[in-house]
Amino acid sequence: MTAPLGKTAAAPAAVRISGARTVRAGRFSVRFRPRAVAAGLLALAAAAAFAVLCIGSGQYAMGFGRVLDALTGHGSPADTFIVRELRLPRACVALAVGAALGLAGAVFQAVVRNPLGSPDLLGFTSGSATGALVAIVYLGGSAGAVATGAAAGGIATGVLVYALAWRRGVHGFRLVLTGIGLTAALTGVNGYLLTRAQLTDAARAVLWQTGSLDGRGWDNVAPLAVAMAVVVPALLLGCGPALRMLEMGDDTASALGVRVERVRLALIGGAVVLTALAAAAAGPVAFVALTAPQLARRATRAPGPNLLPAMAVGAALLTASDWIAQRAFDDHPLPVGVVTGLLGGVYLVAMLAAERRAGRI
């Protein structure tokens, strides 16, 4: 038998992992990083604050306190109606879509081991757009049909990318290349669908493709919320620890006891469902899935996929963007996708410039 390393007489002083703390109780132990917890809570607070600001924005403007009163049941009947029935659903869509995209982005970036591995790049968003366009152009385009089309299109694209990239397992790089190829093809299909559309339908399709929260209600929140209730715990608890091992390469993860292909399929499947249902709820909101995980990582300074912080940052990004979108031009609210696209694009370019200055690219 192997001499157990931990029980040798001359065991050196216990090692500490810098930045991490442990809480132990009997046989149980939980390790966490205070800085990551703080960053996550801060992002969550920001998301909640921007959600309240968004609820207070619009033609019937309300201050922070009035919104809180209405939310907690202490407001006037008119305030309460407007807050709870008209504006809260939209804020919930923003929070849920942001969180879902943040998590999906963090999962994809870790699975393909590439910081650019976001669902936008891997083709799922284009697939959702194709599904929504088909619903708008050929199927009458009721809100339900568009949402269903977007969800179905995104999930179908996910299945297709996985199947096309599979060869004795899917490798990150092959997944990215397959996704880029499919995105190009789907962009062509989407362009074709637009040219087939009536003018009003085309305008609606373009607005949808931008990603927007206008007119979103509880029926937009419900499917995403139900899916998140299942998928988020499965990803965080079921696959999270294995995902950290996957970052070190398939062989290492496998040698450490990870069923690599099974875990990766579960991760991709869960992230595709989140992305597709987020697109069904708000359209393909650009760049949140790409930016949120990277901002989260910078804030926590913790190695690894940072799944929970990425979720919180995603929610904060989307609510903040929606607030800016509503406030930017007084009488002309923008679709939220315009703001996330601008912010995300600027962030990406700034990051690349910083990396270049640092000599890393």
Added chain:
Amino acid sequence: METTTAERTEAAVGHPSARLRGSDLTLAYDRRTIATGLDVAIPDRSFTVVVGPNACGKSTLLRALARLLPPARGGIVLDGRDLATYPAKQLARILGLLPQSSTAPDGITVADLVARGRYPHQGLLRQWSREDENVVAASMAATGVGDLADRPVDELSGGQRQRVWIAMVLAQETPLLLLDEPTTFLDLAYQIDVLDLCARLHREQDRTLVAVLHDLNQAARYATHLIAMRDGRIVAEGPPADIVTADLVGDVFGLRCRVIADPETGTPLVIPAAPSRE
């Protein structure tokens, strides 16, 4: 020096104690067959080194032993049980592997990386026990990286980094440890450093080590059991002093040479013949 298949099978299956053994293995990637009818047994508590020319199947064999490549035919048995039937984490507590290349996550510190070797011992509610902590500390001490605990892995030299990866597989606490070309990409001094470390771990910690190496002289110096392969077959195996001869080297590597005693250790040392001047 060539042994017949029957003799080899007997030799392989005949090791008195070999927890890890494979019989009648066919190893293949897609349709490219690397080896057929391969029998192998890893003697317990040995430092087994597998050598052979490029593409002889030595790394493929190691991958099969680590369950990274399921054999197309034949079976590998660990402790009397088919390797394929082990639950992943249970296997990872018996059999460790240092692959040829691994990626250190961005910005990870040495202690954090070594701690990841504890994964097969951990669970959702057992994330970092005292034992984890002690084993990680001991692994870092055994590999001499204790002082680097808080350093980011990407800032280390190649040799230091390899020590850190070895510390990570040590922290896995497996009685069997497979190393796929642990010295490749290292400068000569670091190669010796890593091999000395392996030999010491083998001696002091009572583990069975299996390494694939490129350099026959290094293999002959450090191995207690040598397996020489060519074209997907095991040509010879045994203690280096018994099997490393000029004939074997000619057979396996197609190299004319003399074999003398290593002046440092007395183990066989291969001196390639100079091209004749005529």
